[in-house]
Amino acid sequence: MLLALLCLLTFAGAAAPAVAAAPNARPCSAPYSATAYPFCDATLSIPTRARALVSLLTLDEKIAQLSNTAGGAPRLGVPPYQWWSESLHGLADNGPGVNFSSGPVRAATAFPQVILSTAAFNRSLWRAVAEAIAEEALGMHGAGQAGLTYWAPNINIFRDPRWGRGQETSGEDPAVAAAYSVEYVKGFQGEYGEEGRIRLSACCKHYTAYDMEKWEGFSRYTFNAKVNAQDLEDTYQPPFKTCIQEARASCLMCSYNQVNGVPMCARKDLLQKTRDEWGFQGYITSDCDAVAIIHENQTYTASDEDSIAIVLKAGMDLNCGSFLVRHTKSAIEKGKIQEQDIDRALYNLFSVQMRLGLFDKPNENQLGPNNVCTKGHRELAAEAVRQGAVLLKNDNSFLPLKRTEVRHVAIIGPSANDAYAMGGDYTGVPCNPTTFLKGMQAYVTQTTFAAGCKDVSCNSTDLFAEAIEAAKRADIVVVVAGLNLTEEREDFDRVSLLLPGKQMGLIHTIASVTKKPLVLVLLGGGPVDVSFAKHDSRIPSILWLGYPGEVGGQVLPEILFGEYNPGGKLAMTWYPESFTAIPMTDMNMRADPSRGYPGRTYRFYTGDVVYGFGYGLSYSKYSYSILSAPKKISVSHLSVPDVTKSTCQSLVMESELPVLVEFWAPWCGPWKMIDPIVGKLSKDYEGKLKCYKLNRDENPDTASQYRVWSIPGSPP
Ligand SMILES: *[C@@H]1O[C@H](CO)[C@@H](O)[C@H](O)[C@H]1NC(C)=O
Ligand SMILES: *[C@@H]1O[C@H](CO)[C@@H](O)[C@H](O)[C@H]1NC(C)=O
Ligand SMILES: *[C@@H]1O[C@H](CO)[C@@H](O)[C@H](O)[C@H]1NC(C)=O
Ligand SMILES: *[C@@H]1O[C@H](CO)[C@@H](O)[C@H](O)[C@H]1NC(C)=O
Ligand SMILES: *[C@@H]1O[C@H](CO)[C@@H](O)[C@H](O)[C@H]1NC(C)=O
DSSP, rough: HHHHHHHHHHHHSSSSOOOOOOTOOTTTTTTOOOTTTTGOOOSOOOHHHHHHHHHHHHHHHHHHGSSSOOOBBGGGGBOOOEEBOOBBBBBSSSTTOOTTTTOOOOOOOOOHHHHHHHOOOOHHHHHHHHHHHHHHHHHHHHHTTTOOOOOOOOOOOOOOOOOGGGSSSSOOOHHHHHHHHHHHHHHHHOOOOGGGSSSSSSSEEEEEEOOEEETTTTTTTTTTEEEOHHHHHIIHHHHHHHHHHTOOSSSEOOOOSSETTEEGHHHHHHHHHHHHTTOSSEEEETTTTTTHHHTTOOSSSSSSSHHHHHHHHHHHHHHTTSSHHHHHHHHTTTTSSSSHHHHHHHHHHHHHHHHTTSSOOOOTTTOOOGGGOOOOHHHHHHHHHHHHHEEEEEEOOOSSGGGGSSEEEEEESSSTOOGSSSSSSSOOOHHHOHHHHHHHHHTTTEEEESSSSSSSSSOOOTTTTHHHHHHOOOOOEEEEEEEEEEBBTTTTTOOOOSSSSTHHHHHHHHHTTOOSOOOEEESSOOOOOOHHHHHHHTEEEEOOOOOOOHHHHHHHHHTTTTTOOOOOOOOOOBGGGGGSOOOOOOOOOBBBBBGOOOOSSSHHHHHHHHHHTTOBBBBHHHHHHSSSSSSOOOOOOOOOEEESSEEEEEEEEEOOSSEEEEEEHHHHGGEOOOOEEEOOOOOEEEEEEEEOOTTTTTTTTTTEEEEEEEEETTTO
């Protein structure tokens, strides 16, 4: 969403005087006092009030509502509103709705990046973190420094290890992403009250098949994701379906990319489906400037006005950016849209604002600055790091270290003393960031630090000598290596899976001079090919810490010295560097041996891995047994489908655990029938099966079959 900021600024300078959004202004109470209008009449239903407000607005006032920086209608006592706030893993100021410099709240708890919390595979933890972020959001709102509408979680699938925003997601498994969306959205929005009232609004983004930033010549702004019906249905869509249907999110964001040649914000079929089939009640926002690019950069439409017509008619309600504010009047004048097309969008927008209580008197017990940066939230952030940390290697139980035997630690690496390397994308201002150096010093007074490399890109060996000296003197050497936002971030994908620059050389060099074997700590969201370290006996232990957020430095020694026994599991496959021969743009999930395509993610990938999905060690020995597994999955009510119809069959199944079921039935003849069912199946789940047309040379003799995946980490 970087692009939009530029445009917002341009707009603020060029058009109507920018009115600072006052997040706490309530039209139906002082000082705005619009009480005489029916939209303030609390005895009326929300739909009636929303319609009443729409009916009072002039065309210009209506158009001013279509931007994230929504104009007010001062004449009616309606204040401006800023829709865009961010809260991915703590309050962040990527959006203008959160402002750390305009009031008493100067920082907020920086929880670990989502890919690390996900590795805990603990739904209660995910829920608790979302509730804590919500409390901070309400506290900051109470202080007048944040809105009530947030654009998180990011529930796209971590399809390719190079993706710069994979770190923001809950990994590569659609069932895990779906489960995460439920905990995040429910924890954040709170209980659904009467008429769908919620305390905060969460947003399922980015809809859909969005998982590439900028790679080789391709950009997310113009990328056409070619997705087959089967992958769409059983990989890309399931988290969105759950996020809407089960979690009941009040916002959906359409993405920049096209899906099969049509820009997502213009895909009427896919946008309407969320309302018609999934029961979506909320507003649909575009990603920032995702409408402007439809004509300008994708040349999908013939004019800017046509872009506006196509997205409003498709069902988009809000535009992040100023494009609709600038061009909607002209779209009306040219007859491309009618005023009713805008009214439809405004109805959705005002309904959500009213459900949030933005028109009524603020709650007397508003939260405030004391609810932000609390001790409890810091402890929860630490707990999330502990539970998520993944022990990748621990030969001969080298870890945990014994405190009595370690008097002098050297901690080496460009990020080891950098508080800003810890947060990952969408980090705001942390309350009290603890670097690895500071955290280690609190444990072992004699801790020395050497950067080894000037920065994470590590382009020179100039600082190696100093690191060698530090390593030689220490009892134990911890090297902190891996990625940073300089290597992977929004609008920037990696091209290699290897450690950046000369980092590998640094690790080799240090390993050859230490008294004892060294401990390697890896940072970053995307997987790295560390095969060299996996096979090097001088490096007995490797610990992955993702982006651990502000308490990472505190937790690292707790784990290394065995106060906490790590048990996190990777939520994504760690592929070898050879995987980068596969174009990032190939959206196919399933392997295709005929063209040497290995497939993607643990569900389909057929090649070698460095570390697999679900991998992670512990200091203790343990084994798994299934607590309770589906005793029965029965499939009935199946009859030979009418192959001329695209929808056939219903089925009845039973399962006690959340499962993902894939169906495959060859008696569809030239049709292959697959419908994934993700989530907890009720005793008599009934679902519709769909048939998709596939290649005619499918073997028609293979027996029908299904396979069942249970979702790891779900509570019984
Ligand atoms: C935050 O608020 C301050 C003070 O009102 C203002 O100067 C600044 O521009 C705001 N920052 C953003 C990002 O909106
Ligand atoms: C899951 O997280 C919660 C909250 O931190 C914690 O109380 C619980 O013990 C965790 N469950 C497991 C199995 O670790
Ligand atoms: C879109 O096109 C405009 C006009 O050519 C250009 O200025 C802008 O940088 C492009 N934006 C993107 C995201 O490519
Ligand atoms: C990590 O990335 C951030 C953001 O790009 C940068 O400010 C910081 O200097 C980087 N740290 C290192 C050690 O490279
Ligand atoms: C380091 O080298 C890489 C590749 O040679 C280059 O892309 C990058 O900009 C360099 N970084 C710095 C900080 O010099």
